[in-house]
Amino acid sequence: MHFIFNNIKHYYVCFLLLVLPLFAHTKTFDVLLYNDGNPPYSMFNSGQKSGIFIDIFKRLSELTGHKFNFRQLPVARGLREFDMGNIDIEPGINISWRKSRAEVGLYTIAYASSTEVLFGKKIKKIGSATDIYHSMVGIVRGYKYAVLENHFSKDKIIKIENRSEKELLKQLVRNHIDYVCIGYITAKYYQLQNPQYRIFENVFELGNADVSMRLHPKNEKYLSEFNKALAFMIKNKEIDAIYQKYTFSKLK
Structure with a gap:
């Protein structure tokens, strides 16, 4: 009975995470991806985007109801656009890498390491x-x-x-x-x-180094929501599964 109750509780939490955001205010975030791609994190082929970052944001969209618009920019311009508030999220970043920027940004919980x-x-x-x-x-x-x-x-x-x-x-x-x-x-x-x-x-x-999502401070009110969604993905091994999809293992 205890096992059944725990399963029901688990799926109820999943239901809340997946469904409740659909009734809340949703937003479209501009996400920075760098020109020429960064395999296997972001890859571009015939207008199609794929990779670890794309898969993570697809799942975040399912969990939060938010939409994510990927913007491909040269590194220097992308960093400037973030400083000016024209980019909402830069994925896969450790805070120590951006301490010299005009806008250091806010950081989610670490979801992986580099x-x-x-x-x-x-x-x-x-x-x-x-x-x-x-x-x-x-x-x-x-x-x-x-x-x-x-x-x-x-x-x-x-x-x-x-x-x-x-x-x-x-x-x-x-x-x-x-x-x-x-x-x-x-x-x-x-x-x-x-x-x-x-x-x-x-x-x-x-x-x-641990890596997180770097958010522009104008999106501070969404930080907790992203943290909860990422924590859910980490707990359920979804982040691990995404990384494994793009990497070689002798066990495959």
Whole structure:
């Protein structure tokens, strides 16, 4: 009887979350996505949008009744538009990444984490940057990694820059470079898409940060609502399921 009651209670809560917002005031939020996409978080193909962010907002729309309008902008312009209040939400952000902005923003509860890794063949144990001296390491142009910055030089770690993780992985599989600095989820996405990359793995963690939805302060009254919806998704493993949809696992 206790089990039945708990199930009824669970589905009643689900019903309230799903149905009550439909009778409340709904709003359309402008969500920032960056030009050229950011696989697997946001991807654009023949006018169609897909990816982790799109799936999360689709579910948030079902839970809250709100609508989300995706705006593709260059990074610099997107950040300015947020500062001016023309963008409502920037997804997948840690507050430390935006502290220097004119408008820092408000943040929901963390719904996932962002892990940056050194990706390549696990030939030896790597415990620090000095263990990869005299190696060629690929980095997306403009990106910085605190644990490596003081070690880049022709006599230490040789930095090889390219325009995207996708291009760096092509260099890695051709043995043109030894390692790639890349987001762990991004690496697992490309492994899902291309079996050639499955010989590589995370050999050293470069950094880890929790990520949230960054809201412009004009939307403060909606913060609690988004927190409740995200908490519901986290508790029911919906966020995990979305991430797993776009990443390679040996168990698949």
